[in-house]
Amino acid sequence: MLRVESVFKSFDEFMAVNGANLQVEKGEIVAVIGPNGAGKTTLFNLITGLLKPDRGRIIFKEEDITPLPPYEICRKGITRSFQIVNIFPRLTVFGNVQVAVLSHQRRSSNLFRSAERIAVKETREILETVGLLDKENLVAGSLSHGDQKILEIAIALGNEPELLILDEPTAGMSPEETQKTMELIKRLAKMRELTILFCEHDMEIVFSIAQRIMVMRHGRTIIQGTPEEVRSHPEVQEAYLGEEYARG
Amino acid sequence: MGDKRKPSNAVWILGIIFLFLIFIPPFAPRFFTYILGLIFVTSLVAMSLNLVVGFGGMFQFHHGVFYGVSAYATALVLTKTSLATWIGFMAGPIVATLTGLIIGWFCVRLTRLYFGMLQISLGSLLWAIVFRWYSFTGGDDGIHGIRMPSLLMSLNNSYYFILAIFILSLLLMYKILKSPFGNTLQAIRDNPQRCEAVGINVRRYQLLGILIATFFAGVAGVLFVILERSVFADLLFWVLSLEILIMCLLGGWFTFFGPILGTAIIISLRTFVGKYTEYWTLILGIILILVIFFLPEGVMGYVQEVLKPKMKEVKQEEKGIDASSGIGF
Ligand SMILES: Nc1ncnc2c1ncn2[C@@H]1O[C@H](COP(=O)(O)OP(=O)(O)O)[C@@H](O)[C@H]1O
Ligand SMILES: [Mg+2]
Numbered sequence: 028m029l030r031v032e033s034v035f036k037s038f039d040e041f042m043a044v045n046g047a048n049l050q051v052e053k054g055e056i057v058a059v060i061g062p063n064g065a066g067k068t069t070l071f072n073l074i075t076g077l078l079k080p081d082r083g084r085i086i087f088k089e090e091d092i093t094p095l096p097p098y099e100i101c102r103k104g105i106t107r108s109f110q111i112v113n114i115f116p117r118l119t120v121f122g123n124v125q126v127a128v129l130s131h132q133r134r135s136s137n138l139f140r141s142a143e144r145i146a147v148k149e150t151r152e153i154l155e156t157v158g159l160l161d162k163e164n165l166v167a168g169s170l171s172h173g174d175q176k177i178l179e180i181a182i183a184l185g186n187e188p189e190l191l192i193l194d195e196p197t198a199g200m201s202p203e204e205t206q207k208t209m210e211l212i213k214r215l216a217k218m219r220e221l222t223i224l225f226c227e228h229d230m231e232i233v234f235s236i237a238q239r240i241m242v243m244r245h246g247r248t249i250i251q252g253t254p255e256e257v258r259s260h261p262e263v264q265e266a267y268l269g270e271e272y273a274r275g
Numbered sequence: 276m277g278d279k280r281k282p283s284n285a286v287w288i289l290g291i292i293f294l295f296l297i298f299i300p301p302f303a304p305r306f307f308t309y310i311l312g313l314i315f316v317t318s319l320v321a322m323s324l325n326l327v328v329g330f331g332g333m334f335q336f337h338h339g340v341f342y343g344v345s346a347y348a349t350a351l352v353l354t355k356t357s358l359a360t361w362i363g364f365m366a367g368p369i370v371a372t373l374t375g376l377i378i379g380w381f382c383v384r385l386t387r388l389y390f391g392m393l394q395i396s397l398g399s400l401l402w403a404i405v406f407r408w409y410s411f412t413g414g415d416d417g418i419h420g421i422r423m424p425s426l427l428m429s430l431n432n433s434y435y436f437i438l439a440i441f442i443l444s445l446l447l448m449y450k451i452l453k454s455p456f457g458n459t460l461q462a463i464r465d466n467p468q469r470c471e472a473v474g475i476n477v478r479r480y481q482l483l484g485i486l487i488a489t490f491f492a493g494v495a496g497v498l499f500v501i502l503e504r505s506v507f508a509d510l511l512f513w514v515l516s517l518e519i520l521i522m523c524l525l526g527g528w529f530t531f532f533g534p535i536l537g538t539a540i541i542i543s544l545r546t547f548v549g550k551y552t553e554y555w556t557l558i559l560g561i562i563l564i565l566v567i568f569f570l571p572e573g574v575m576g577y578v579q580e581v582l583k584p585k586m587k588e589v590k591q592e593e594k595g596i597d598a599s600s601g602i603g604f
Binding site for chain 1: 450453454455456457458461462465466469470471472473474477480483487
């Protein structure tokens with residue numbers, strides 16, 4: 028479904044992504060792991076069009092999406108959440124998700140109908156799924172950090188994506204919140220037949236839900252494979268996972 | 276629910292103001308009626324600007340140009356051709372919107388500050404053309420004695436016509452702000468990057484916002500001709516654009532009615548202070564600085580802030596901060 032073919036991206040001389048390769052098949056949950064600064068966020072920015080690669084191609088459903096602007100990539104069926112909360116802080120929780128739903132339904136340019144009555148059912152459904160329905164009228168900026176991260180995911184669902192990309196969805200969450208979010212991600216994958224690509228630095232989480240894992244280091248792909256293959260890869264063991272994960 | 280009560284209060288207040296405005300002309304001195312008319316016309320320009328500045332977050336620094344272009348288009352049709360009056364009235368908004376399309380098309384391609392700078396340059400170019408093209412626009416003399424149909428001959432009749440169009444325009448703008456487009460425009464103001472990420476072509480929506488704003492500025496341009504029967508190049512000069520911007524900031528640029536309040540304050544000040552001193556622009560600059568320091572959300576925004584604790588009491592049972600409405604009054 029998604030193929031990243033030897034992609035490079037530098038920020039003045041510094042190679043943030045230095046030959047990354049990634050393959051995601053329909054219906055899979057794929058994780059990208061790697062230490063801080065490995066280039067995971069930059070890779071996601073490249074896939075979603077926020078950044079343009081210096082070299083390499085990104086293919087989605089047999090189509091080269093490398094040159095497309097972010098809004099067109101979204102319309103092809105890829106949406107994402109952000110590692111650092113990136114919502115509409117002045118709008119309500121409902122309004123945040125509705126913006127995405129309206130865009131998905133191509134109704135954002137409707138001038139004369141009252142927005143209060145459009146796309147309400149679809150928006151509420153998403154809020155219900157993620158468990159934010161009881162907070163729909165609150166100003167998004169006033170939510171707790173954990174709820175804002177959930178809202179991140181809810182906004183991304185507004186476009187009914189085929190491929191959902193989550194950049195450290197549990198960053199800064201408490202253990203219970205993390206647990207709940209993981210349940211949510213699994214549930215979404217099943218209920219909505221979503222393909223999910225996410226990155227995380229918590230190893231336990233990754234190995235518990237990812238079907239395949241890609242390991243990044245210094246912007247380079249070390250390996251992509253099943254959790255077992257990744258665990259037993261020598262460079263991964265040495266560089267990243269440490270003893271306990273190597274033993275499994 | 277507290278927020279069900281609030282609009283009905285607002286409706287009462289608006290109703291009373293409206294009745295007052297209808298009954299005032301026969302009793303008030305001519306000059307007072309005229310100033311009120313001027314406040315309506317200028318408020319409409321300020322509110323149309325606020326659509327893109329306050330709700331759209333764009334640096335529309337030379338909005339007066341669209342107002343002026345419309346006034347000139349109307350004046351030229353009415354003086355240089357024998358076309359029907361209503362064609363002259365239509366010409367204003369159409370020319371303003373077309374100008375908005377051309378200038379806006381370039382501006383939305385730039386980042387915020389460059390957007391503003393390019394608009395000032397292109398706008399000043401238009402001003403220079405109007406100012407220099409003596410044979411066509413009358414240069415710095417302007418155009419005077421523009422004919423009006425008999426229905427709009429008396430000041431009072433003009434006043435009512437202006438009031439009607441003004442209120443109609445406000446209703447339309449309010450509806451647009453409450454529409455999906457209005458929501459999207461505000462979302463773009465708050466976070467354009469996230470908007471792109473949910474499939475919104477930000478530039479296209481910004482341009483649409485500019486078209487709507489310049490259209491209403493165009494409507495105001497026609498109303499100006501109806502009120503004044505003349506046009507002059509100052510309508511396109513940057514000082515006027517600055518004044519309009521200050522009206523929005525002063526009144527409250529995150530509120531719907533704020534610009535009207537700002538306009539009323541500035542026009543009253545200019546009318547009465549302007550009599551005693553020629554340093555009006557300087558005073559304007561000082562007002563701007565004071566507003567930025569002491570009332571960053573404008574007078575209307577400040578009033579809302581003061582009223583807030585009372586509204587919170589009403590909603591005691593509800594947890595957290597409730598957004599009663601995306602658009603404040
Ligand atoms: N816009 C940018 N400009 C300059 N350097 C950047 C930028 N974005 C990321 N980097 C650098 O690229 C490297 C990879 O960053 P990032 O992709 O955020 O890593 P990760 O998400 O894996 O922690 C980091 O060293 C970071 O400092
Ligand atoms: Mg990151």
